[in-house]
Amino acid sequence: MIRIGHHTGKAWDYPNFADGSNGSSVQIANALVKLLDGPAIKGQLPPQVLGDGFERCTAEFIEKAFSLLQHLRPGRWCYSTSAAIADFDQYEHLANLADRITRDKELASALGSDYIITPDIVIGRWAVSDDEINHNGPVLDSTQTIARHAPLRQANYPTPRKLLHASISCKWSIRSDRVQNSRTEALNLIRNRKGSLPHVVAVTAEPLPTRIASLALGTGDMDCVYHFALTELQAAIEQVGNIDQQDMLATLVEGRRLRDIADLPLDLAV
Secondary structure, three states: OEEEEEOOOOOOEEEOOOOOOOHHHHHHHHHHHHHHOOOEEEOOOOHHHHHHHHHHHHHHHHHHHHHOOOOOOOOOEEEEOOOOHHHOHHHOHHHHHHHHHHHOHHHHHHHOOOOOOOOOEEEEEEOEOHHHHOOOOOOOOOOOOOOOOOOOEHHHOOOOOEEEEEEEEEEOOOOOOOOHHHHHHHHHHHHOOOOOOOEEEEEEOOOOHHHHHHHHOOOOOOOEEEEOOHHHHHHHHHHHOOHHHHHHHHHHHHOOOEEEHHHHHHHHOO
Protein backbone atom coordinates (compact mmCIF):
# COMPACT_ATOMS: atom_id res chain seq x y z
CA MET A 1 0.00 0.00 0.00
CA ILE A 2 1.35 3.45 -1.00
CA ARG A 3 0.83 6.14 1.61
CA ILE A 4 0.69 9.71 0.28
CA GLY A 5 2.37 12.37 2.39
CA HIS A 6 1.91 16.16 2.23
CA HIS A 7 5.02 18.34 2.09
CA THR A 8 4.53 21.34 4.36
CA GLY A 9 4.39 24.63 2.49
CA LYS A 10 3.72 23.06 -0.90
CA ALA A 11 0.47 23.15 -2.81
CA TRP A 12 0.47 19.51 -3.83
CA ASP A 13 0.54 16.06 -2.33
CA TYR A 14 3.11 13.55 -3.46
CA PRO A 15 4.04 9.94 -2.69
CA ASN A 16 6.39 9.66 0.25
CA PHE A 17 9.05 7.84 -1.76
CA ALA A 18 9.50 11.07 -3.76
CA ASP A 19 11.67 14.06 -2.88
CA GLY A 20 9.32 17.02 -2.44
CA SER A 21 12.09 19.48 -3.25
CA ASN A 22 12.75 17.86 -6.64
CA GLY A 23 10.17 18.52 -9.35
CA SER A 24 11.15 15.53 -11.47
CA SER A 25 10.93 13.21 -8.48
CA VAL A 26 7.42 14.43 -7.65
CA GLN A 27 6.23 14.21 -11.26
CA ILE A 28 7.52 10.69 -11.84
CA ALA A 29 6.32 9.42 -8.47
CA ASN A 30 2.80 10.77 -9.01
CA ALA A 31 2.64 9.18 -12.46
CA LEU A 32 3.94 5.91 -11.01
CA VAL A 33 1.27 5.80 -8.30
CA LYS A 34 -1.48 6.36 -10.88
CA LEU A 35 -0.14 3.48 -12.98
CA LEU A 36 -0.02 1.20 -9.94
CA ASP A 37 -3.71 1.97 -9.42
CA GLY A 38 -3.64 0.88 -5.79
CA PRO A 39 -5.13 2.43 -2.65
CA ALA A 40 -3.41 5.56 -1.33
CA ILE A 41 -3.77 6.89 2.19
CA LYS A 42 -3.04 10.54 2.88
CA GLY A 43 -0.92 11.32 5.88
CA GLN A 44 2.70 11.43 6.92
CA LEU A 45 4.62 8.50 8.33
CA PRO A 46 8.01 8.60 10.07
CA PRO A 47 10.89 7.41 7.86
CA GLN A 48 11.60 4.50 10.23
CA VAL A 49 8.01 3.26 9.91
CA LEU A 50 8.22 3.47 6.12
CA GLY A 51 11.53 1.64 6.06
CA ASP A 52 10.36 -1.13 8.36
CA GLY A 53 7.17 -1.59 6.36
CA PHE A 54 9.08 -1.80 3.08
CA GLU A 55 11.45 -4.39 4.54
CA ARG A 56 8.57 -6.46 5.87
CA CYS A 57 6.61 -6.41 2.59
CA THR A 58 9.73 -7.22 0.58
CA ALA A 59 10.64 -10.11 2.88
CA GLU A 60 7.11 -11.54 2.69
CA PHE A 61 7.12 -11.34 -1.11
CA ILE A 62 10.52 -13.00 -1.41
CA GLU A 63 9.62 -15.83 0.97
CA LYS A 64 6.33 -16.58 -0.79
CA ALA A 65 7.78 -16.35 -4.28
CA PHE A 66 11.00 -18.24 -3.55
CA SER A 67 9.06 -21.06 -1.88
CA LEU A 68 7.33 -21.67 -5.22
CA LEU A 69 10.73 -22.36 -6.79
CA GLN A 70 11.73 -25.27 -4.56
CA HIS A 71 11.94 -27.50 -7.62
CA LEU A 72 14.59 -25.15 -9.05
CA ARG A 73 16.48 -24.51 -5.81
CA PRO A 74 15.62 -27.18 -3.23
CA GLY A 75 16.64 -26.75 0.37
CA ARG A 76 15.43 -25.88 3.85
CA TRP A 77 15.40 -22.10 3.89
CA CYS A 78 15.05 -19.49 6.61
CA TYR A 79 14.23 -15.80 6.26
CA SER A 80 14.88 -12.96 8.70
CA THR A 81 14.83 -9.17 8.99
CA SER A 82 16.90 -9.14 12.16
CA ALA A 83 19.72 -11.68 11.79
CA ALA A 84 23.38 -10.63 11.97
CA ILE A 85 25.77 -12.18 9.45
CA ALA A 86 27.73 -13.79 12.29
CA ASP A 87 24.75 -16.17 12.64
CA PHE A 88 25.82 -17.86 9.41
CA ASP A 89 28.64 -20.27 8.58
CA GLN A 90 30.66 -17.97 6.30
CA TYR A 91 30.78 -15.23 8.95
CA GLU A 92 30.59 -16.96 12.32
CA HIS A 93 34.25 -16.13 12.98
CA LEU A 94 33.18 -12.48 13.25
CA ALA A 95 31.30 -13.28 16.47
CA ASN A 96 34.53 -14.53 18.04
CA LEU A 97 36.35 -11.44 16.81
CA ALA A 98 33.64 -9.15 18.18
CA ASP A 99 33.87 -10.84 21.56
CA ARG A 100 37.61 -10.25 21.69
CA ILE A 101 37.22 -6.64 20.65
CA THR A 102 34.77 -5.92 23.47
CA ARG A 103 37.40 -7.14 25.92
CA ASP A 104 40.41 -5.44 24.32
CA LYS A 105 40.26 -1.65 23.83
CA GLU A 106 43.51 -1.56 21.88
CA LEU A 107 42.18 -4.15 19.45
CA ALA A 108 38.90 -2.24 19.21
CA SER A 109 40.67 1.00 18.30
CA ALA A 110 42.69 -0.78 15.62
CA LEU A 111 39.91 -2.80 13.98
CA GLY A 112 36.68 -0.98 14.81
CA SER A 113 33.37 -2.82 14.35
CA ASP A 114 32.11 -1.83 10.88
CA TYR A 115 32.39 -5.40 9.64
CA ILE A 116 29.64 -6.65 11.99
CA ILE A 117 26.43 -5.89 10.10
CA THR A 118 22.76 -6.84 10.24
CA PRO A 119 21.35 -6.73 6.68
CA ASP A 120 17.75 -5.64 6.17
CA ILE A 121 16.77 -9.12 4.94
CA VAL A 122 18.74 -12.35 4.92
CA ILE A 123 18.02 -15.75 3.43
CA GLY A 124 19.82 -18.73 4.89
CA ARG A 125 19.96 -22.41 4.06
CA TRP A 126 20.24 -25.07 6.73
CA ALA A 127 22.92 -27.73 6.38
CA VAL A 128 21.67 -31.14 5.24
CA SER A 129 21.88 -34.60 6.74
CA ASP A 130 23.74 -37.53 5.21
CA ASP A 131 20.39 -39.16 4.50
CA GLU A 132 19.46 -36.20 2.32
CA ILE A 133 22.82 -36.25 0.57
CA ASN A 134 22.41 -39.99 -0.11
CA HIS A 135 18.82 -39.59 -1.33
CA ASN A 136 19.57 -40.72 -4.90
CA GLY A 137 22.19 -43.27 -3.98
CA PRO A 138 25.25 -43.81 -1.77
CA VAL A 139 27.44 -40.70 -1.77
CA LEU A 140 28.80 -40.43 1.75
CA ASP A 141 29.53 -43.01 4.43
CA SER A 142 29.73 -41.80 8.02
CA THR A 143 32.57 -44.28 8.65
CA GLN A 144 34.78 -42.67 6.01
CA THR A 145 37.01 -39.65 6.52
CA ILE A 146 35.98 -37.79 3.38
CA ALA A 147 34.02 -34.54 2.84
CA ARG A 148 34.62 -33.61 6.49
CA HIS A 149 34.90 -29.86 5.95
CA ALA A 150 31.99 -28.99 3.69
CA PRO A 151 29.60 -26.61 5.54
CA LEU A 152 26.59 -28.03 3.69
CA ARG A 153 27.08 -31.37 5.46
CA GLN A 154 25.31 -31.29 8.83
CA ALA A 155 27.36 -34.19 10.21
CA ASN A 156 30.53 -32.10 10.06
CA TYR A 157 29.47 -29.91 12.98
CA PRO A 158 28.16 -30.64 16.48
CA THR A 159 25.29 -28.14 16.20
CA PRO A 160 23.07 -27.33 13.19
CA ARG A 161 24.23 -24.35 11.19
CA LYS A 162 23.01 -22.11 8.40
CA LEU A 163 24.74 -20.89 5.26
CA LEU A 164 24.05 -17.33 4.15
CA HIS A 165 22.38 -17.50 0.73
CA ALA A 166 21.42 -13.85 0.23
CA SER A 167 21.79 -10.43 1.83
CA ILE A 168 19.17 -7.89 0.74
CA SER A 169 19.32 -4.15 1.41
CA CYS A 170 16.01 -2.24 1.25
CA LYS A 171 15.85 1.44 0.30
CA TRP A 172 12.37 2.99 0.20
CA SER A 173 14.02 6.07 -1.28
CA ILE A 174 17.61 6.96 -2.07
CA ARG A 175 19.45 10.02 -0.75
CA SER A 176 23.13 10.61 -1.45
CA ASP A 177 23.99 10.83 2.25
CA ARG A 178 22.53 7.41 3.02
CA VAL A 179 23.16 5.25 -0.02
CA GLN A 180 26.77 4.36 0.70
CA ASN A 181 25.96 2.19 3.71
CA SER A 182 24.54 -0.44 1.32
CA ARG A 183 27.81 -0.49 -0.62
CA THR A 184 29.79 -0.66 2.64
CA GLU A 185 27.72 -3.66 3.78
CA ALA A 186 28.30 -5.34 0.41
CA LEU A 187 32.05 -4.84 0.62
CA ASN A 188 32.09 -6.22 4.17
CA LEU A 189 30.28 -9.33 2.98
CA ILE A 190 32.86 -9.80 0.23
CA ARG A 191 35.98 -9.16 2.30
CA ASN A 192 35.09 -10.87 5.56
CA ARG A 193 33.65 -14.17 4.37
CA LYS A 194 35.12 -17.62 4.83
CA GLY A 195 33.52 -19.62 2.08
CA SER A 196 31.09 -18.83 -0.71
CA LEU A 197 29.78 -15.32 -1.30
CA PRO A 198 26.01 -14.92 -0.84
CA HIS A 199 23.82 -13.01 -3.26
CA VAL A 200 24.21 -9.31 -2.44
CA VAL A 201 21.36 -7.17 -3.77
CA ALA A 202 19.29 -4.07 -3.03
CA VAL A 203 15.58 -3.35 -3.48
CA THR A 204 14.23 0.19 -3.83
CA ALA A 205 11.13 2.26 -4.62
CA GLU A 206 13.16 5.35 -5.62
CA PRO A 207 11.52 7.13 -8.60
CA LEU A 208 14.63 8.88 -10.00
CA PRO A 209 16.94 6.67 -12.11
CA THR A 210 19.80 9.13 -11.57
CA ARG A 211 19.61 8.39 -7.86
CA ILE A 212 19.22 4.67 -8.39
CA ALA A 213 22.40 4.90 -10.45
CA SER A 214 24.37 5.95 -7.36
CA LEU A 215 23.68 2.47 -5.98
CA ALA A 216 23.39 0.40 -9.15
CA LEU A 217 26.19 1.57 -11.42
CA GLY A 218 29.52 -0.20 -11.26
CA THR A 219 30.32 -3.83 -10.61
CA GLY A 220 32.04 -5.82 -7.93
CA ASP A 221 30.00 -5.11 -4.81
CA MET A 222 26.27 -5.43 -5.58
CA ASP A 223 24.97 -8.25 -7.76
CA CYS A 224 22.10 -6.06 -8.94
CA VAL A 225 19.48 -3.52 -7.81
CA TYR A 226 15.76 -4.32 -8.05
CA HIS A 227 12.88 -1.84 -8.34
CA PHE A 228 9.53 -2.58 -6.74
CA ALA A 229 7.68 -1.52 -9.93
CA LEU A 230 10.15 -1.29 -12.82
CA THR A 231 7.61 -1.67 -15.63
CA GLU A 232 5.44 1.08 -14.16
CA LEU A 233 8.50 3.27 -13.56
CA GLN A 234 9.48 2.99 -17.22
CA ALA A 235 5.95 3.95 -18.29
CA ALA A 236 5.76 6.81 -15.77
CA ILE A 237 9.01 8.38 -16.99
CA GLU A 238 7.84 8.07 -20.58
CA GLN A 239 4.57 9.80 -19.68
CA VAL A 240 6.36 12.63 -17.92
CA GLY A 241 8.71 13.01 -20.88
CA ASN A 242 11.90 13.42 -18.89
CA ILE A 243 14.55 12.46 -21.46
CA ASP A 244 17.50 12.57 -19.05
CA GLN A 245 15.82 10.18 -16.60
CA GLN A 246 14.63 8.00 -19.48
CA ASP A 247 18.18 7.71 -20.83
CA MET A 248 19.60 6.83 -17.42
CA LEU A 249 16.91 4.21 -16.83
CA ALA A 250 17.71 2.62 -20.19
CA THR A 251 21.40 2.57 -19.26
CA LEU A 252 20.67 0.80 -15.98
CA VAL A 253 18.27 -1.77 -17.45
CA GLU A 254 20.19 -2.51 -20.65
CA GLY A 255 23.43 -2.58 -18.66
CA ARG A 256 21.91 -5.30 -16.44
CA ARG A 257 22.28 -3.22 -13.26
CA LEU A 258 18.55 -2.75 -12.58
CA ARG A 259 15.77 -5.33 -12.70
CA ASP A 260 12.20 -5.71 -11.49
CA ILE A 261 11.38 -7.20 -8.08
CA ALA A 262 9.69 -10.09 -9.92
CA ASP A 263 13.12 -11.08 -11.28
CA LEU A 264 14.65 -11.42 -7.83
CA PRO A 265 13.22 -14.83 -6.78
CA LEU A 266 14.43 -16.33 -10.06
CA ASP A 267 17.88 -14.81 -9.61
CA LEU A 268 18.02 -16.23 -6.09
CA ALA A 269 17.35 -19.68 -7.55
CA VAL A 270 20.69 -19.61 -9.38
